[in-house]
Amino acid sequence: MTLFVDTVLHEPHVRPGTMLPGCVHLRAGIRPADIEHVTLVVEASDGVTVIRHRVATGVQVRAGRSRSIPFLLPLPWETPVTRIGDRSLGPTSVGLRTLVAGDAGAGAEKEDPEPDPMAVHPLPGHRRVLDAVRRLGYRLESTGFGHRSLPGVRRSLPFFQEFRFRPGPRHAGPSTGLRVAVVANPVGVDAVVETEGPDGALEQAHFTVRHTDGPPAPDR
Numbered sequence: 001m002t003l004f005v006d007t008v009l010h011e012p013h014v015r016p017g018t019m020l021p022g023c024v025h026l027r028a029g030i031r032p033a034d035i036e037h038v039t040l041v042v043e044a045s046d047g048v049t050v051i052r053h054r055v056a057t058g059v060q061v062r063a064g065r066s067r068s069i070p071f072l073l074p075l076p077w078e079t080p081v082t083r084i085g086d087r088s089l090g091p092t093s094v095g096l097r098t099l100v101a102g103d104a105g106a107g108a109e110k111e112d113p114e115p116d117p118m119a120v121h122p123l124p125g126h127r128r129v130l131d132a133v134r135r136l137g138y139r140l141e142s143t144g145f146g147h148r149s150l151p152g153v154r155r156s157l158p159f160f161q162e163f164r165f166r167p168g169p170r171h172a173g174p175s176t177g178l179r180v181a182v183v184a185n186p187v188g189v190d191a192v193v194e195t196e197g198p199d200g201a202l203e204q205a206h207f208t209v210r211h212t213d214g215p216p217a218p219d220r
Contacts, residue, residue, distance in 0.1 A: 002028060002029030002030060002031050002033065003026060003027070003028055003029065003033040003035075003061065003100060003102075004026070004027040004028075004029070005024065005025070005026060005098055005100050006024075006025045006027075007022060007023070007024050007025070007040075007096065007098040007116055008022055008023050008025065008116075009021070009022040009096065009116050009118070010022050010023070012116070012117065012118050012119055013083075013118075013119045013121060014075060014079075014118060014119070014120055014121070015075075015120065015121050015122070015123055016075055016076065016077050016078065016079040016081070016120065016123055016184050017075060017076070017077040017079075017123070017184070017186060018075055019072045019073065019074055019075070020042075020071075020072070020073040020074075020075055020096070020118070021070075021071070021072055021073075022070075022071055022073070022096075022116075023068050023069065023070045023071065024038055024040075024055065024056075024068065024069040024071065024098055024100075025066065025067075025068050026038075026059070026061050026066065026067045026068070026069070026100070027061070027065070027066040027067075028061040028062060028063050028064060028065055028066075029063070029064070030063055030064065031063050032060060032061065032062050032063045033060070033061045033102065034060050034102060035056070035058070035059040035060065035061070035100055035101070035102060036057065036058070036101045036102060037054050037056065037057045037058075037100075037101050038054070038055050038056040038057075038059065038069055038098065038099070038100050039052060039053065039054045039055070039098075039099045039100075039101070040052070040053045040054075040055055040071065040073055040096060040097070040098055040099075041053075041096070041097045041098075041099060042073070042075065042079070042094060042095075042096055042118070043094070043095055043096075043097060043115065044080050044092065044093065044094050044145070045091055045092055045093045045094075046145060048080075048145055048159055050075075050076060050078075050079055050080070050094065050157065051073070051074075051075070051076055051079075053071075053073055053074070055069055055071040055073075056069045073096075075120075076156060076157060077123075077156075077184045077185050077186060078155065078156060078157045078160065078161075078183055078184055078185075079094065079120055080092055080094055080120060080143075080145070080161045081120050081121065081122045081126055081143075081161065082094050082118070082119060082120045083119045083120065083121055084121070084122055084127075084130070088119075089140075089143045091142075091143075091144075092143040092144065092145075092161070093117065094117075094118045094120050095115030095116055095117050095118060096115060096116040096118060097115045097116075098116075123184055123189065123211055124211040124212070125184060125188040125189030125209045125210065125211045125213075126182060126184065126189055128189075128209050128213060129180065129182060129189055129191045129207075129209050130163065130180075132209075133163075133165055133178070133180060133193075137167060137168050138165035138166065138167060138168055138177075138178065139165060139166055139167075139168040140163060140164075140165055141164045141165055141166045141177065142163075142164045143161060143162065143163050143164070144161075144162050144164070145159045145160065145161060145162065146159065146160050146161075146162045146181055147159050147160075150181055150183065150190075150192050150206075151206070152190075152206050153181075153183050153190045153192060153206070154183075154185070154190075155183050160181050160182065160183050161181070161182055162179055162180065162181045162182075163179070163180045163182065164177060164178075164179050164180075165177055165178050165179075165180065176195055176196045177195070178193055178194060178195040179193070179194045179195075180192070180193050180194075181194070187210055187211065188208055188209050188210035188211050188212075188213070189208070189209050189211075190206065190207075190208055191206070191207045191208075191209060192204060192205070192206050192207075193205045193206075193207065
């Protein structure tokens with residue numbers, strides 16, 4: 001299948017639970033391209049798949065011609081946050097890949113050569129959770145993904161985002177770090193806080209923070 005694929009995001013700065021607008025541009029070479037389907041895949045770092053969404057089926061592009069497919073991709077509420085204000089939450093990243101599959105006689109699956117990076121900003125519930133931890137004197141150290149069970153938390157994805165904190169200079173408690181697992185939904189954010197107790201045992205607490213609880217913390 002002789003086909004050139006280019007995906008353009010109209011707004012790469014998004015929030016979980018919103019729509020990602022963009023357009024897939026297709027251009028055939030010297031032969032026509034018969035396309036079985038065009039699929040968008042939102043992937044996070046470590047190869048974690050957030051969502052797969054088919055945006056077109058049965059598309060034909062005549063030889064030497066171009067065709068564009070606009071889309072509005074619904075992002076899950078549990079999409080990982082990658083940026084707070086002007087700070088990138090590396091190494092966590094989220095990008096969009098475009099897969100184009102030809103019919104049985106058209107050749108192998110093709111894709112846009114480079115994933116399109118996305119900046120996912122926090123929801124108000126995320127910001128309130130993170131701001132509450134900062135007020136306790138902790139500093140954000142890193143982010144990553146967890147796959148373990150979170151009792152009492154309803155999830156739609158097989159993973160969750162986890163924020164890891166270390167005590168800062170204003171922290172008055174024990175000098176142990178903590179982990180905060182966050183799972184967002186349309187109403188708010190479930191936060192599961194894990195820390196090491198005085199006897200070395202892991203202690204866990206579950207909090208629910210609504211997006212509308214009090215004034216939002218600044219996105220920083």
